[in-house]
Amino acid sequence: MSKPNMNPVKNPMPAQDPKVRAHNFSEVALGYTAETAVDEATRCLGCKNKPCVAGCPVNIEIPDFIQKIKDGDFEAAYQVISEDSSLPAVCGRVCPQESQCEKVCIRGIKGEPVGIGRLERFAADLHNSEVTEKPVVAAGSGRKVAIVGSGPAGLTCAGDLARKGYKVTVFEALHTAGGVLVYGIPEFRLPKAIVQKEVDNLIDMGVEVNTNMVIGKTLTIDELFEMGYEAVFVGSGAGLPMFLGIPGENFKGVYSANEFLTRSNLMKSYRGDSNTPIMKGGRVAVIGGGNVAMDAARTALRLGADEVNIVYRRSEAELPARHEEVEHAKEEGVNFKILTNPVEIYGYNNPDDRRDPKNGFVTGMRCIKMELGEPDEQGRRRPIAIPGSEFDMETDTVIVALGTLPNPLIKSTTKGLDVNKRGGIIVEEATGLTSKEGVFAGGDVVTGAATVISAMGAGKVAATAIDEYLSK
Amino acid sequence: MYKILKKAPLNPSVTMMDIEAPFVARKAEAGQFIILRVDEDGERIPLTVAGFDREKGSVKIIFQIVGATTEKLNHKKEGEYIQDFVGPLGTPTETEGLKDVCIVAGGVGCAIALPVAQKLHDQGARVTTIIGFRSKDIVILEDEFRKISDKFIVMTDDGTHGREGNVVTPLKELFEAGEKFDEIITIGPLIMMKFVVEACRPTGIPCKLSMNPVMVDGTGMCGGCRLSLNQNGEKVTKFACVDGPDFNGYEIDFDEAMSRNAIYTGFERHAHEETCNLFAKEVE
Ligand SMILES: Cc1cc2nc3c(=O)[nH]c(=O)nc-3n(C[C@H](O)[C@H](O)[C@H](O)COP(=O)(O)OP(=O)(O)OC[C@H]3O[C@@H](n4cnc5c(N)ncnc54)[C@H](O)[C@@H]3O)c2cc1C
Ligand SMILES: Cc1cc2nc3c(=O)[nH]c(=O)nc-3n(C[C@H](O)[C@H](O)[C@H](O)COP(=O)(O)OP(=O)(O)OC[C@H]3O[C@@H](n4cnc5c(N)ncnc54)[C@H](O)[C@@H]3O)c2cc1C
Ligand code: SF4
Ligand code: SF4
Ligand code: FES
Secondary structure, three states: OOOOOOOOOOOOOOEOOHHHHOOOOOOOEOOOOHHHHHHHHOOOOOOOOOHHHHHOOOOOOHHHHHHHHHOOOHHHHHHHHHHHOOOHHHHHHHOOHHHOHHHHOHHHOOOOOOOHHHHHHHHHHHHHHHOOOOOOOOOOOOOEEEEEOOOHHHHHHHHHHHHOOOEEEEEOOOOOOOOHHHHOOOOOOOOHHHHHHHHHHHHHOOOEEEOOOOEOOOEOHHHHHHOOOOEEEEOOOOOEEOOOOOOOOOOEOEEEHHHHHHHHHHOOOOOOOOOOOOOOOOEEEEEOOOHHHHHHHHHHHHHOOOEEEEEOOOOHHHOOOOHHHHHHHHHHOOEEEOOEEEEEEEEOOOOOOOOOOOOOEEEEEEEEEEEEEEEOOOOOEEEEEOOOOOEEEEOOEEEEOOOEEOOOHHHHHOOOOOEOOOOOEOOOOOOOEOOOOOEEEOOHHHHOOOOHHHHHHHHHHHHHHHHHHHHO | OEEEEEEEEEEOOEEEEEEEOHHHHHHOOOOOEEEEEOOOOOOOEEEEOOEEEOOOOEEEEEEEOOOHHHHHHHOOOOOOEEOEEEEEEOOOOOOOOOOEEEEEEEOOHHHHHHHHHHHHHHOOOEEEEEEEEOOHHHOOOHHHHHHHOOEEEEEEOOOOOOEEOOOHHHHHHHHHOOOOOOEEEEEOOHHHHHHHHHHHHHHOOOEEEEOOOOOOOOOOOOOOOEEEEEEOOEEEEEEHHHHOOEEEHHHEOHHHHHHHHOOOHHHHHHHHHHHHHHHHHHHO
16 A cells, blocks of 8 residues: 655645635635545545544545545545435535544644545536436335425435435425525535536436425425325425614615525626625625625625625634635635624614615614623633723624524424424434424424534435335 | 416506416415516516416416516516416415405505405405505506495595595595494505504504515515514514514504615616616617
C-alpha cells in the first residue's frame, strides 16, 4: 500500500473570487478536479474503527468510498455513497461536515480532517454529469403511498419506496418541488439544477409529483386514505417564521428570512425579468446567526445592497451557521455586529404629509449591547443585555432570521395526530410512526429546523418502516 | 396546467373566468381564495373564489386588471391554460347562525362578497346588500346581487347609476331607521372598509371584513401577509392567509394595513408598463 499523504491541511476548495461573486448568483465553490480529489483521498488513513462513519447521520461508508476515489474508480465511489444517501450532490455541498463526519475524523486531531464532503460532492457531480442510465426499479406490489412535502425528507422517502416497487405520489404545496432546497438555500450555494435533477430522477422511477396541493386544504390526510393510499409520510418541514415581537416589526422593509429568500430564490426576483418585487439596495440588517441568516445576508449583497450587517446577540464563537458560510460571508464583505440585540425598529413618518410615499418604510433600528452570562441548559452561554448600552443604527431593510416552527396546517386538519408544544409531530424514533395509524413523519416537521442530512435520514427510516408496515 | 373554460368581461377593467381545477372546486367555500401563476416564472397572486361548480370541477374568479399579472391573465383566451392554481386557501367565511345580515361591498370587492351573500341567502338569512362603485360603467354583478337580496341598494360616487354617494350613507340611514342586523360583512377597498367599521362602531353590531394584504405563498410560510389586530388593548400579529382573510373589523389596524399594501407601488407601476408595452408590441 502506498504511504498516506500526511499534508496537515485539506486541499483548498477552488472558489470564485469574493469580489466577483459578491455580485453574481453563480455557485461560489467550484469543486475539486479529479487530480485534487485523488490527492485529498490519499489523506485518508482508512481507519479500522472508522470514527467518521459514526459521525455521519446516515452512516455513509466513508473510508470505502474514499478508497475508490484513491483507486480512480469514481463511479464505484458514487455507488458506495448512494447505498446510504440519496442526495450526495446536495449533502456534499450543504452538510455541516465540521460538526458531523469531519468533526471526528482522525486526521482532524493533528491538522485538518479529510475533506469528506468535498470528496462526496466530487463523486456525485461526476456521476451526474457522466452517467445517464435510468435508475432500476424493483417490480413490487404497486401499493399506493402518499408523501406530503417535497423537501429532502419527502424526496428520500419517495425514492426509497419507489425503488421497492411502491406506487408513490408526492404532494407539494408550492409550484416547484424541492422544499427548502429550492425556496430557501440560494443558487450560489446549491444550484437549483442539482435539485431538479433529483426530482427528475424520481419522476423517471415512476413517482408522481403533484405540485399546488396543500395537504390540509386541497386534500386532508384522511382523504388520502380514502383515495386508496395505504400509508402517508409527512415531511412538510418547519416553515412558519418567528418574529421578534418588538415594536416596529410591521414597517415596510421588515421581512422574514423565508419571505426574502422565497422572493429571491423561488420567485427569481434576483433576475431582472421577474414580476415578483423585492427591496434591494441601501443598508440591510439581518437578525440572527444561523445558515439562514448567512444566506439572507449574502443574497442581499448580491441583490445590490450597499451595506449588509449581521446582528447577533451572542459572540462569534456561538454563531450556529456553518463555519465555511461565515468565512464566505466575511470575505464577500458582510459585517458582523455581534453581542447586539434589536429592541425596536423605526419607520419614516412625515406628520405634514400623510401621502408621503416614504411613510411607513424602515429607517433604523435601536439595539442594545449584550454580554455572555452563565451557560443555559444546552451549555450555550446566555446573552444578557447591558443596561444603558442602547444605540441606534440606520438601516433600510431588516431581515428576521430567528428560526422557524412546523406549520400548524396539517396538525389542525388531521384528527389523532399528536404534536409537542413546539408544534413538532411526535414519532417513534426507530420508525417515524406517528400517533395515527398508517401515518409516518420525519424531517423538520418532527425535529424543528435541523439539517438536510437528518431530514434525509428520517425519510429513509420511514421508508423502511412503511415497507415493513405494508408487508405485514 | 389549468384550463380556462370560460372568460367574460364584466366591465372594461374586470374579467370573470371559470378555471378547470377539480380538486379546488371540490373543497372551495365562500370566503376562501386561490393563488395562481399565469405562466412559468410568473408572480403568485391571490384571488378570491367567486363561485364554484363541484360537478364540472370549475372555480370562478373575478379579477380587476390593476397590474402586470392581472394584465397577463386578461390576455389569456378561453381554452388556453394557466400554469398554477392552488387552493382553496384561507378559512371560509363563518355564516352559521346568521339570520339577518347586511353586506356592504365596493368595486371588485363585490366579487368576493357575492358567494358569501349567496350562501347566506341559501341558508335562509335575510340579506341586505349595499354595493358601491365610482361610476355607472364599472358597475358589476348588480343582477346577481338583486336576485338574492331582500333589500338592495346600489351607489355610485358620481350619481350616474343608483344613488349618488358612498356606501356609508345608506348604511347609516338603515341604522337610524332602527335596523338591527346580526352582523355587517364588508368587503372592498381598505379606506371604504375603514369608514364602514367607523359607522358600525356605535351600534355594537359585529362587523366582519375580508383583508387583502400582499401575499406570496398563502400557506403561512413567509409572513408577508401579516397584519396587526388590537385585541383588548394588546397588539396581536396574524397571518391573513391562514388566520383570515376574514377578521373582526373593530380590531384591524387600518393605517398599518394601508401602508403595507403600498410597499411595492413603484416596482409594480414599472412592471405593468413593461407588460403593456410587451402586449402592444405583439399587436403591432
Ligand atoms: C435558508 C436556509 C438555509 C439552510 N442551510 C442549510 C445547510 O447549509 N445545511 C443543512 O444541512 N441544512 C440547512 N438548512 C436546513 C435544511 O434545509 C432543512 O433542515 C431541511 O430542508 C428539512 O427538510 P424537510 O424535508 O424536513 O423539509 P423542507 O425542506 O422544509 O420541505 C418541506 C416541504 O413541504 C411542503 N409543505 C409544507 N406544508 C405542506 C402541506 N400542508 N402540503 C403539502 N406540502 C407542504 C413545503 O412547501 C416544502 O416544500 C437550511 C434551511 C434554510 C431555511
Ligand atoms: C386574499 C386575497 C383575495 C383577493 N381577491 C381578489 C379578487 O377576487 N379580485 C381581484 O381583482 N383582486 C383580488 N385580490 C387582489 C389581487 O391579488 C391583486 O390585485 C393582484 O395581486 C394584483 O397583481 P398585479 O400584478 O396585476 O398588480 P400589481 O401591479 O402587482 O399590484 C397592484 C396592487 O395589488 C396588490 N398586490 C400586488 N401583489 C399582490 C400579491 N402578491 N398579493 C396580494 N396583493 C397584491 C397591491 O396592493 C398592489 O398595489 C385579492 C387579494 C388577496 C390577498
Ligand atoms: S452525508 Fe454529510 S455527514 Fe455524511 S458523510 Fe456526507 S458530508 Fe459527511
Ligand atoms: S476518520 Fe478520517 S482518516 Fe479515518 S477513515 Fe475516516 S475519513 Fe479517513
Ligand atoms: S402569504 Fe406567506 S404567510 Fe401568508
